[in-house]
Amino acid sequence: MVTDRINDFLRATRSNEPFVVVDLDVVRDNFNRLSRALPESRVFYAVKANPAPEILALLAKLGSSFDAASVPEIEMVLAAGATADRISFGNTIKKERDVARAYELGVRMFAVDCPEEVDKIARVAPRSRVFCRILTNGAGAEWPLSRKFGCTPDMAVSVMRHAFDSGLEAYGVSFHVGSQQPDTGAWDVALEDAARVFRALANEGINLKMVNMGGGFPARYLKDVPSSQDYGKAIFGALRRHFGNRLPETIIEPGRGLVGDAGVIRAEVVLVSRKSEDPDAERWVFLDIGKFGGLAETMDEAIRYPIRTPHDGERTTPCVIAGPTCDSADVLYEKTPYHLPISLTIGDEVLIEATGAYTTTYAANGFNGFAPLKSYVI
């Protein structure tokens, strides 16, 4: 979304390199809209989506909680003014010394998906709350999750029993339906599984309290996506269906959904060329940003960002779009070429929209000598 504030900023800003600019007003709107759509759920912002201090400070002020993937992320959240009781250490893969450090910093909520991880927490973060991530299939998501995180619901019952027996608070269950999930029904299957884990443990006298419904709330890229209200309704309906009158506390962990459409990258056309003299040969458009400079999510052409040019409205032609590095993998869109104006030329500035999430932190640390993506928050 190129807001007026972003437009003003772009007009006033000269830069030799590509940069991203994030509009905090959009982040605020997204937070408020999602909070209204799911009024009973606590929002834990997924810090990894964009850990810019200004974003963390705004969300801390708005009352958000935070999902942190590492000790440095926990420290960033604390530095932004949130208290430790609003932080979940949501990575299921943690070094024991990092669990200990998080505990020292006041964090008391941890994700797990196996007994080995429970043991680490029991040893160095006694009496903390733990929740167990269960596997869902993520079908339908544009950025599908693999089986990397979570265990089967059956195993989750054992893991939570083990947590209980180890003196921890067996707090709940989490899942993730896949990032950028457009199917509002995807939560239904996962909530059914979660409810099954709740019941199995209740039969043993272990009462879970919380369901962490993860992220998956999409940013608007090229396609229209359902509104926050649609998500809210679908999710609330599924909760009712599977938990009846004993609704659990719920948590959501939006990242992309809060900051994705708040950011715009301005890049420059470095070269427009063809590979042969055949007049039908494909046009290649090379930008000064690519897979290694912040657009890693174009991997497998998964995320298709809207691209604006100074010539929009003029006649277009299909173009392959690639980045500026000497790496042949640094091609953004080739299988499904973009239609871009024929008049697009070397030196033109283009805007890549909905790039507020997973861009600055995905940027490589100087690959080909190019500096990491510059970031402004306004």
Next chain:
Amino acid sequence: MVTDRINDFLRATRSNEPFVVVDLDVVRDNFNRLSRALPESRVFYAVKANPAPEILALLAKLGSSFDAASVPEIEMVLAAGATADRISFGNTIKKERDVARAYELGVRMFAVDCPEEVDKIARVAPRSRVFCRILTNGAGAEWPLSRKFGCTPDMAVSVMRHAFDSGLEAYGVSFHVGSQQPDTGAWDVALEDAARVFRALANEGINLKMVNMGGGFPARYLKDVPSSQDYGKAIFGALRRHFGNRLPETIIEPGRGLVGDAGVIRAEVVLVSRKSEDPDAERWVFLDIGKFGGLAETMDEAIRYPIRTPHDGERTTPCVIAGPTCDSADVLYEKTPYHLPISLTIGDEVLIEATGAYTTTYAANGFNGFAPLKSYVI
């Protein structure tokens, strides 16, 4: 290759984070071996493979030239003590102001693959040498190159004619058979194409002088690779076959071939777990380094690094190997699991060999709050 020097270093070094250590003696040996195998070729080290200042300084001292992808890489090479006449600006995608800056720094050799790029160089780097990259198919390479760089040989004739007409020195032709190319015959097809471009231009009175044979010299990962001598022989044979007695000057641009097997990463096992209670369920081994921490070349499981554990020789089981981030794409090897010792456990240190190239610079800039890969050069 875990040399004695690397072993000594590892024994003496405590670290809470993963790191790579590169042995300069191995780099020196690789440089000398390749120089002997292709005594008539000038070596241009591909800086992007590993721009550590110590590596650049060693190669500058050994008489190497350098293939730079950007102005910052040119500046690093100059800082390491090489003169500008030993630098090629080998990226075919360059901003005109970067060409101008390179020219200002003394660089007089530039890669092109289209007339638009020739025009930039003619405007701001007059009378420089240019060479045109031609497309090859890269079949057989483990890290195949796409069509991103180069043009057809027919178009290369036009591009070089245009360079000549623009007052530039139409210097030669380049190609790249694909990184980590194990087929020594792959150079044959490309050299045949190059010779055709030479002849077509000679008929117009434009005499090219140089063939840049790119990189592709493999590092030894899991499979055995042909020796430098085998490469040298095959390439020299192909040159003779296609150029007869009028052998051109030749250039090679090894990156991985000089530094790949000189580096070793030491990482830590963060977690070993399963996803279900089924005793046949796959074992997952999570390390504190993954796709975003330096092992990006495991993308599509293209490069299979040798992994050493403290339990080598004991009974093994197939394992999925994944990185430490909250990103489901951060799985290193899943389609083809690794056989690792059953006794491998949380806290064990593992060595990932042949990681001297394309690791430090591929590392993301703090994704999930994890610092970029630490690097030591000894």
